Amino acid sequence: MVERRHDREFVRTFFTSPTAVQGEDDSAKMIRSASGLRGMQAPDVWVPDNEDATAPSMRDEGARNVIEVVAESGGEFPGEIHPRVVWHRDSPSARYQGFQHMLEIADPEEGAIEHIDGFVIPEVGDIDDWKKADEFFTIVEHEHGLDEGSLAMSVIVESGQAELAMGQLREEMGKPTNNLERLFLLVDGEVDYTKDMRAITPTGDLPPWPELRHNTSRGASAAGLIAVDGPYDDIRDVEGYRERMTDNQAKGMLGIWSLTPGQVVEANRAPLPPETGSWRLDVGGRQVDLDAEDGVQVYEGDRLSLDETGEDYVLRVGGEELELAEDELREELLGLVEYVPSMDDIVDSMEEFEAAREAGTGAIAMEQSTTLRVDGVEIDVTTDRMWDEATYQAAMTPVSLFQDVYEHRPDQHEELAELYGESVVERATDVGS
Numbered sequence: 527m528v529e530r531r532h533d534r535e536f537v538r539t540f541f542t543s544p545t546a547v548q549g550e551d552d553s554a555k556m557i558r559s560a561s562g563l564r565g566m567q568a569p570d571v572w573v574p575d576n577e578d579a580t581a582p583s584m585r586d587e588g589a590r591n592v593i594e595v596v597a598e599s600g601g602e603f604p605g606e607i608h609p610r611v612v613w614h615r616d617s618p619s620a621r622y623q624g625f626q627h628m629l630e631i632a633d634p635e636e637g638a639i640e641h642i643d644g645f646v647i648p649e650v651g652d653i654d655d656w657k658k659a660d661e662f663f664t665i666v667e668h669e670h671g672l673d674e675g676s677l678a679m680s681v682i683v684e685s686g687q688a689e690l691a692m693g694q695l696r697e698e699m700g701k702p703t704n705n706l707e708r709l710f711l712l713v714d715g716e717v718d719y720t721k722d723m724r725a726i727t728p729t730g731d732l733p734p735w736p737e738l739r740h741n742t743s744r745g746a747s748a749a750g751l752i753a754v755d756g757p758y759d760d761i762r763d764v765e766g767y768r769e770r771m772t773d774n775q776a777k778g779m780l781g782i783w784s785l786t787p788g789q790v791v792e793a794n795r796a797p798l799p800p801e802t803g804s805w806r807l808d809v810g811g812r813q814v815d816l817d818a819e820d821g822v823q824v825y826e827g828d829r830l831s832l833d834e835t836g837e838d839y840v841l842r843v844g845g846e847e848l849e850l851a852e853d854e855l856r857e858e859l860l861g862l863v864e865y866v867p868s869m870d871d872i873v874d875s876m877e878e879f880e881a882a883r884e885a886g887t888g889a890i891a892m893e894q895s896t897t898l899r900v901d902g903v904e905i906d907v908t909t910d911r912m913w914d915e916a917t918y919q920a921a922m923t924p925v926s927l928f929q930d931v932y933e934h935r936p937d938q939h940e941e942l943a944e945l946y947g948e949s950v951v952e953r954a955t956d957v958g959s
Contacts, residue, residue: 531675531678531707531708532678532710533934534570534606534752534930534934535752535926535930536570536752536780536781536797536926536927536930536931537570537571537711537752537754537780537781538569538570538780538781538782538793538794538796538797538927538931539569539570539571539605539781539782539784539790539793539794540569540570540571540573540711540713540754540781540782540783540784541560541563541569541571541572541573541783541784541785541787541789541790542573542574542575542579542610542757542783542785543556543557543559543560543572543573543574543575543579544556544557544575544579544580544588545557545574545575545576545579545580545584545585545587545588545589545591545592545609546576546580546581546584546585546587546588546591547584548581548583548584553584553587553588553591554591554594554595557574557591557592557595558595558599560572560574561595561596561598561599561600561602561603562599563603563787563790564604564937565937565938565940565941566790566791566794566795566938566941567787567790567791568603568604568605568790568935568937569605569784569790569793569794570605570606570781570794570931570934570935571605571606571607571608571680571711572603572605572606572607572608573608573609573610573646574588574591574592574595574596574607574609574610575609575610576588576589576592576609576610576611576612576627577610577611577612577613577648578648585612585623585627586627589611589627589630589631590630592609592631592638593630593631593633593636593637593638594638596609596631596638596641596642597636597637597638597641600638600640600641600642601640601641603641604935604936604937604938605935606643606644607641607642607643608642608643608644608645608646608678608680608710608711609631609642609645609646610645610646610647610648610682611623611624611625611627611628611645611646611647612624612627612648613647613648613649613650613659614648614649615649615650615651615652615655615685615687615688616651620649621658621659621662624647624662625662625665625666628645628662628663628666629666629669629670631645632666632667632670632672632677633670634670634671634672639670639672642677643677643678644677644678644679644680644708644710645663645677645678645679645680646680646681646682646711646713647659647679647680647681647682648681648682648684648715648718649682649684649685649715649718650681650682650683650684650685650687650688650691651685651687651688651691652687652688652690652691653691653694653695653698655687655691656681656691656698656706657698657704657706659679659681660679660704660705660706660708661704663677663679663705663708664705674705675705675707675708677708678708678709678710678711679706679708679709679710680709680710680711680712680713681709681711681712681713682713682714682715682718683712683713683714683715683719683738683742684715684717684718684719684722685718685719685722686719686722686723689719689738689741689742692712692741692742692744692745692746692749693745695709695745695748695749695751696748696749699749709749709751710751710752711751711752711753711754711781712742712745712746712751712752712753712754713742713753713754713755713756713783714735714738714739714742714753714754714755714756715756716732716733716735716738716756716757717732717756717757719735719738720732720733720735736773736777739753739755739774739777739779740777742755742779743774743777743778743779744778746778746779747778752781753778753779753780753781754779754781754782754783755770755771755774755779755781755782755783756782756783757783757784757785758770758782758783758785758789759785761785761786761788761789764788764792767782767789767792767793768792768796770782771792771793771796771797772796775796775797780797780927781793782796794938797924797927798869798924798927798928798931798945799867799868799869799872799924799925799928800866800867800868800869801868801869801945801946802868803865803866803867803868803870803871804816804818804865804866805818805823805863805864805865805866805896805898806863806864806866807825807830807862807863807864808862808863808864809827809829809830809843809844809862810829810843810844812829814827814829816898819899821896821897822896822897822898822899822904823863823896823897823898823899824899825898825899825900829843829844830842830843830862830900831900831901832855832900832901832903832905833901833903834903835849837851837852838850838851838852839851839852839855839903839905841855841858841859843862852905855905856905856906856907859898859905859907860907860909863898863907863909864909865894865896865909869924869928869946869950869954870946870950872921872924872925873925873950873953873954873957875892875913875921876918876921876922876925876957876958877953877957878890878892878913879913879917879918880918880957880958883915883918888914888915889912889913889914890912890913891910891911891912891913892910892911892912892913893908893909893910894908894909894911895907895908895909922958925954925957925958926958928942928954928955929954929955929958932951932954932955939951
């Protein structure tokens with residue numbers, strides 16, 4: 527069994543900032559600004575980026591900037607700090623430069639390493655390349671008198687080799703010949719992955735690579751690590767960023783790269799349960815949120831229509847028309863409508879199941895009712911879901927994430943209390959314990 531060495535079980539946000547900017551009076555201005563982020567604007571993992579975000583000619587200065595800024599401000603930063611250094615599976619010189627920068631940044635006499643949790647290694651290759659990086663970490667720790675394995679290693683999956691290597695982690699981690707147990711994050715890098723795969727799209731845009739994201743999530747789950755998706759470059763497309771995160775979360779990938787403090791806020795909030803519950807309809811494969819009006823859920827689109835004809839109803843969905851009795855209509859609508867529970871709803875259900883389990887009941891039915899209005903016609907619908915131990919454990923994931931955030935990010939306590947209310951926060955931190 528691989529021993530987990532990291533306190534964080536969930537990482538929502540992976541925020542990079544260049545370590546040195548050319549043409550500025552203060553070349554460290556970007557990381558200096560990032561070090562002051564707090565609350566929902568501050569990421570779970572901050573990555574002073576001495577690789578792609580920093581020009582090659584500025585990387586030596588970037589390493590010195592990391593030392594200066596982290597030594598000065600790292601103690602107050604609320605998330606973890608993991609600088610990214612240069613590395614490449616096919617370049618000994620790149621690997622050596624990254625090693626030298628790690629040695630420099632980790633020197634205890636410089637005062638930064640006490641606030642640094644690990645380093646991020648890009649462009650890894652097959653599993654032997656991962657072991658090379660791990661060995662450099664061990665040497666850095668030995669040279670500076672740090673505890674062996676105390677520096678976390680996160681990797682950017684940017685090649686087919688690295689993708690295949692994830693399948694070997696369970697076998698390799700924990701062997702006495704390596705310290706791969708130091709691994710923390712598996713982060714997708716779709717841009718370089720696209721280059722490595724020699725992929726082409728008609729528009730030149732990146733392929734979506736759902737297979738890579740699934741494989742990274744699977745590799746992280748199998749090895750006890752955390753999966754993080756790559757950057758979403760269109761920083762103005764907030765809705766697209768949200769859709770990407772929703773798709774990721776269904777794969778178990780709860781973290782994502784953030785390029786701006788605005789994206790950090792979105793990504794910090796996205797995996798958390800919503801403040802209020804809501805109903806939605808699946809119409810023609812598209813999920814449509816319903817508007818709540820005085821306890822009635824109202825659909826106002828044109829993909830679905832409903833007419834009342836005496837004792838029966840005519841329901842039109844897409845090009846299909848159905849003549850239905852009331853009970854038949856209710857059953858048809860139940861196949862289209864679904865409820866998105868709030869944090870309060872989830873905690874209520876978990877507390878109810880815990881009480882039933884304590885009383886010796888293994889499964890209970892959870893009911894949710896509402897009135898649906900379509901074209902002025904109202905119909906009552908009730909959804910039932912059986913809760914057993916497996917359902918309870920699945921529902922625990924978003925609550926466990928919330929508890930992890932609450933424990934490790936006290937700078938977000940006030941915003942969480944404003945979002946959910948003090949009572950819900952208190953109950954959510956207690957449930958499942």
